[in-house]
Amino acid sequence: MNLWLIPFFPLLGFLLNGLFGKRLPRAAINAIGVGSVALSFVYVVFVLSKLYPLHPAYSEHYFTWIQSGFLHIGFDLFVDRLTAVMLLVVTGIGLLIHIYAVGYMAHEGGYYRFFSYFNLFVFFMLILVLASNLLVMFVGWEGVGLCSYLLIGFYFLEGFAGNAANKAFIVNRIGDFGFSLGIFLTVLVFKTLDFGKLATAVSGMPVEASAGALTAITLLLFVGAIGKSAQFPLYVWLPDAMAGPTPVSALIHAATMVTAGVYMVTRVSFLYNHAPLAMSIVAFIGLFTAVLAATIGITQNDIKRVFAYSTVSQLGYMFLGLGVGAYSAGIFHLMTHAFFKALLFLGAGSVIHGLSGEQDLRHMGGLWKRMPVTFITLGVASLAISGFPGFSGFFSKDAILSAAYAHTPWMFWVGSITAGMTAFYVFRAYFLAFFGSYRGHHHAHESPPVMTIPLIVLAAFSLLGGLINVPHWLSPAFPLAEHENVTAMAISVTCGILGIALAAYLYVIRPALAESLKTSAGSLYTLVANKYYVDELYSGLIVRPLETISRSVLWRGVDEALIDNSFVDGLFGRTIRNWGALLRHLQSGSVRNYATWVLAGALLMIFIFSFSGGGR
Amino acid sequence: MPQIPAVPLSWYLLLSAVLFALGVAGFLYRKSIITVFISIELMLNAVNLSFVAFSYHLHRIDGHIFSFFVMVVAAAEAAVGFAIILTIFKNRRTLQIDEIDSMKL
Numbered sequence: 244m245n246l247w248l249i250p251f252f253p254l255l256g257f258l259l260n261g262l263f264g265k266r267l268p269r270a271a272i273n274a275i276g277v278g279s280v281a282l283s284f285v286y287v288v289f290v291l292s293k294l295y296p297l298h299p300a301y302s303e304h305y306f307t308w309i310q311s312g313f314l315h316i317g318f319d320l321f322v323d324r325l326t327a328v329m330l331l332v333v334t335g336i337g338l339l340i341h342i343y344a345v346g347y348m349a350h351e352g353g354y355y356r357f358f359s360y361f362n363l364f365v366f367f368m369l370i371l372v373l374a375s376n377l378l379v380m381f382v383g384w385e386g387v388g389l390c391s392y393l394l395i396g397f398y399f400l401e402g403f404a405g406n407a408a409n410k411a412f413i414v415n416r417i418g419d420f421g422f423s424l425g426i427f428l429t430v431l432v433f434k435t436l437d438f439g440k441l442a443t444a445v446s447g448m449p450v451e452a453s454a455g456a457l458t459a460i461t462l463l464l465f466v467g468a469i470g471k472s473a474q475f476p477l478y479v480w481l482p483d484a485m486a487g488p489t490p491v492s493a494l495i496h497a498a499t500m501v502t503a504g505v506y507m508v509t510r511v512s513f514l515y516n517h518a519p520l521a522m523s524i525v526a527f528i529g530l531f532t533a534v535l536a537a538t539i540g541i542t543q544n545d546i547k548r549v550f551a552y553s554t555v556s557q558l559g560y561m562f563l564g565l566g567v568g569a570y571s572a573g574i575f576h577l578m579t580h581a582f583f584k585a586l587l588f589l590g591a592g593s594v595i596h597g598l599s600g601e602q603d604l605r606h607m608g609g610l611w612k613r614m615p616v617t618f619i620t621l622g623v624a625s626l627a628i629s630g631f632p633g634f635s636g637f638f639s640k641d642a643i644l645s646a647a648y649a650h651t652p653w654m655f656w657v658g659s660i661t662a663g664m665t666a667f668y669v670f671r672a673y674f675l676a677f678f679g680s681y682r683g684h685h686h687a688h689e690s691p692p693v694m695t696i697p698l699i700v701l702a703a704f705s706l707l708g709g710l711i712n713v714p715h716w717l718s719p720a721f722p723l724a725e726h727e728n729v730t731a732m733a734i735s736v737t738c739g740i741l742g743i744a745l746a747a748y749l750y751v752i753r754p755a756l757a758e759s760l761k762t763s764a765g766s767l768y769t770l771v772a773n774k775y776y777v778d779e780l781y782s783g784l785i786v787r788p789l790e791t792i793s794r795s796v797l798w799r800g801v802d803e804a805l806i807d808n809s810f811v812d813g814l815f816g817r818t819i820r821n822w823g824a825l826l827r828h829l830q831s832g833s834v835r836n837y838a839t840w841v842l843a844g845a846l847l848m849i850f851i852f853s854f855s856g857g858g859r
Numbered sequence: 860m861p862q863i864p865a866v867p868l869s870w871y872l873l874l875s876a877v878l879f880a881l882g883v884a885g886f887l888y889r890k891s892i893i894t895v896f897i898s899i900e901l902m903l904n905a906v907n908l909s910f911v912a913f914s915y916h917l918h919r920i921d922g923h924i925f926s927f928f929v930m931v932v933a934a935a936e937a938a939v940g941f942a943i944i945l946t947i948f949k950n951r952r953t954l955q956i957d958e959i960d961s962m963k964l
């Protein structure tokens with residue numbers, strides 16, 4: 244079936260635009276950038292229709308990558324039902340966002356650079372998704388991290404973009420360190436990295452009652468997921484990643500790359516099933532992150548930051564789902580979240596584009612009549628993320644919360660309250676942007692069709708995506724659990740609607756009340772608005788001490804005092820320098836001089852050989 | 860067939876040594892690059908001569924084959940060498956070897 248063609252098209256697009264883009268006209272860059280992803284999408288649909296019903300999985304072996312002792316790692320790609328969901332999400336939403344980017348990036352410099360990076364990202368993401376062993380997945384994993392770095396720092400002339408890119412890259416390094424340790428430990432324990440062989444090997448092992456090798460592997464892999472999917476305590480990079488262009492935020496930092504951790508955990512779910520302790524930790528970290536990010540989201544004033552914290556929070560939901568064993572619910576939420584969060588970001592991008600770069604909610608307002616399409620589509624996305632009945636988010640969030648209720652009731656309660664907060668802060672942003680009176684000074688205008696059509700398509704999916712029954716589709720691999728719970732559903736929906744109502748009351752009906760609440764909350768508000776000072780804490784505990792040690796010990800001590808003073812300028816260095824000064828005279832530049840030395844050398848050798856008995 | 864007294868090996872080697880010494884001397888003391896170049900060819904051919912002489916003396920084919928290699932290399936070297944010389948002359952308007960010393964530190 245030539246699975247390799249799926250990632251090949253974006254790679255080709257990256258090479259063409261990256262190498263020749265500077266000299267190509269815009270139309271050609273668009274055709275290559277968007278066309279490559281479109282081809283990939285069409286080919287994915289073709290492959291999936293051919294391979295239907297995709298059970299058992301279909302795999303292809305291309306070449307042996309590493310062969311060393313017992314370790315045999317092939318460059319293999321494979322497709323099963325889980326991969327199919329991811330492939331459609333990555334190429335489908337990727338295509339829509341590429342189309343949108345044609346409009347959004349129209350006035351930006353480095354146009355070809357943007358599209359070549361964007362295609363490279365899709366390539367690595369597809370490798371990550373198609374990989375049939377952990378190492379090939381790691382290649383894609385690192386690749387998307389690189390593209391994320393390049394695209395966050397796209398406006399590299401502005402200092403904060405470069406800093407944000409560095410922050411994302413370095414924080415991800417911590418997670419990837421855990422991931423690579425997890426891979427090493429897997430090799431040590433199982434002697435293979437292939438998902439199929441791992442699943443067979445682990446099925447013969449007992450479920451670990453206490454912490455053992457499997458718990459260690461799964462937790463190390465989860466550290467990787469924490470970094471990539473922005474969970475506590477490594478979530479700090481994602482809000483800053485909003486320094487990149489908005490299509491990047493939508494595709495990489497909302498819909499696809501940040502969900503790689505969720506995908507990876509689901510891919511090795513057979514390991515997690517044998518390590519209940521690790522699963523509880525996954526669930527707990529997910530839930531904690533969901534609550535933490537939701538509270539921060541309430542206080543942010545930058546529209547993209549509100550949605551960034553919302554992404555962190557929703558990813559926490561997905562991990563909650565995985566942690567309570569509802570893998571298919573987690574993947575379901577991954578998909579619906581990709582629809583509505585991409586839409587939220589693209590809608591925010593449309594607002595920002597229409598306001599010539601304004602991102603502050605305090606300078607928006609009353610935009611509904613100036614941007615009707617954005618207004619309606621963003622409304623759909625906001626209802627979807629709030630879990631409003633009938634919208635896509637309702638189904639997936641309900642699946643997760645029902646599973647949580649069956650597993651640990653208190654997690655369900657916290658999750659439901661978080662759902663209420665989610666609804667509140669998303670609608671706070673929505674009402675601040677579109678209702679009331681206009682508080683800005685730019686001339687607001689609706690975006691061109693190339694941007695609004697992807698919005699409309701995504702809105703359709705956000706509305707109807709819940710009807711795609713992902714848990715049923717995944718049921719061969721992840722058995723359906725019977726915990727449809729009407730009470731739980733009613734409670735979470737009520738929380739969501741209460742959140743929307745509260746937002747409407749505070750930001751549409753009585754706007755003055757929100758301000759007075761803010762002042763009466765006082766120090767609590769300051770604490771949350773400053774993101775619990777986590778960035779400052781990290782800076783004080785890790786960054787500053789490292790800088791101090793580097794400066795005083797490594798630079799002043801080791802480099803200057805030890806190497807420079809005692810070695811380079813000491814006896815050792817001086818001896819070498821003096822000899823060098825002497826020998827330097829040998830290099831005269833005259834060819835005949837050199838030839839004389841060659842002759843002298845040859846004569847010396849003849850002399851030595853003839854006196855040492857002819858060299859025998 | 861009457862037996863012609865063979866020229867002894869040492870004569871060939873002596874001739875080879877003289878030719879080689881001439882080549883070395885030319886390489887070191889001539890001032891024109893062309894002459895220096897010819898001197899290099901002279902050295903190569905002096906070595907060739909001793910190869911062939913040994914090969915004949917020992918009734919082995921290795922030396923013959925080696926001398927062909929040397930000829931091929933010499934031809935290739937001549938092609939590259941003259942191209943370099945032409946370029947030097949175009950740029951410097953001189954072929955005096957002492958005036959070309961830009962490889963100094």
